[in-house]
Amino acid sequence: MALQLGDVVPNFTQASNVGDINLYDWAGDSWVVLFSHPADYTPVCTTELGEVAKLMPEFEKRNVKVLALSVDDVESHKGWINDINETQNVTVNYPILADADKKVSNLYGMIHPNANPNLTVRTVFVIDPERKLRLTITYPPSTGRNFEEILRVIDSLQLTDKYSVATPVNWKDGEDVVVAPSIPTEEAKQKFPKGVTEIKPYLRLTPQPNK
Structure with a gap:
């Protein structure tokens, strides 16, 4: 296997x-x-x-x-x-x-x-x-x-292991991230005090938490 x-x-x-x-x-x-x-x-x-x-x-x-x-x-x-x-x-x-x-x-x-x-x-x-x-x-x-891409993925993995977020297409360290769909919006607003932008109920962005 x-x-x-x-x-x-x-x-x-x-x-x-x-x-x-x-x-x-x-x-x-x-x-x-x-x-x-x-x-x-x-x-x-x-x-x-x-x-x-x-x-x-x-x-x-x-x-x-x-x-x-x-x-x-x-x-x-x-x-x-x-x-x-x-x-x-x-x-x-x-x-x-x-x-x-x-x-x-x-x-x-x-x-x-x-x-x-x-x-x-x-x-x-x-x-x-x-x-x-x-x-x-x-x-x-x-x-x-492209080893810059390998570094980018490692940045994403290390970030998303620590916070309830995912990284969107072409994301680079320091850019906005996606709030995990499992978190209700009101809870997300408390969890991410930098702000939550709701584009769709399932697509919400927040500034990178550790920046």
């Missing part, structure tokens, strides 16, 4: 460019972004891993640890990291799992045989501190990911 939202993700221990990593121990009380790429020394992947390195301060602000993965071995990762650092003007500052035996790839369903039976597709998993899967997105090999 494929991993589904709300599932507790399986633990694993696997080699990486910085030594063996046990997911649960390494994650601690942080959120985790686990993302796979098809192969080292390929152009789209080089730009992606460089972008993630640039965004690491943003992930850290949100208490998120980042973990990349491909089925290449440790020595391949170490050599390729030099290319990423050189071409993307970054320093790769997060681990890359060396899943040469495909243990983690198979455990998490990262290999899609009809796309390529030997390589991992571009999958993203967002895992919360309770080890639950909160987001999964899968991209085709030819399409580089």
Whole structure:
């Protein structure tokens, strides 16, 4: 069975460019972004891993640890990291799992045989501190990911975990949010003192509570 939202993700221990990593121990009380790429020394992947390195301060602000993965071995990762650092003007500052035996790839369903039976597709998993899967997105090999979108979703998840709200289309941190439909309007006005705008009884907006 494929991993589904709300599932507790399986633990694993696997080699990486910085030594063996046990997911649960390494994650601690942080959120985790686990993302796979098809192969080292390929152009789209080089730009992606460089972008993630640039965004690491943003992930850290949100208490998120980042973990990349491909089925290449440790020595391949170490050599390729030099290319990423050189071409993307970054320093790769997060681990890359060396899943040469495909243990983690198979455990998490990262290999899609009809796309390529030997390589991992571009999958993203967002895992919360309770080890639950909160987001999964899968991209085709030819399409580089938008990691700003991953950050946006994490902002939404962390906000909506704490407050009785949801985030509307194209929402960004600091913008108005949707009041949960389960809360009556009069109660919502007390719960959200910044104000509630009722567009329809089921569609009510309020300023972001923690801003």
